[in-house]
Amino acid sequence: MLKADCNFWRTKSGLEVDFILGGGETAIEVKGAGSIKNKDLRPLNAFIETYAPRKALVVCNENEERIVGKVRITPWRNFLSDLWNGKIIS
Secondary structure, three states, rough: OOOOOEEEEOOOOOOEEEEEHHOOOOOEEEEEOOOOOOHHHHHHHHHHHHHHEEEHHHHHEEOOOEEOOOEEEEEEEHHHHHHHHOOOOO
């Protein structure tokens, strides 16, 4: 089993990303919403600008996976399947 460190990220202005894995290689934001809006991506986009992670994801209740800029928006079921199959942390 692969082990990875798990942290969070928060700016002084209040932007926050829920999970930072692998020393900043993967950034994950979790939302309960069924529809992700551009404003929901602001924290991840700020993290991407500063640290350039290999993967940036929003895990949510949307029905279909999609890409917005450098962020992958994915239904939680897809995320769990990818996580269990070693596709999230590499």
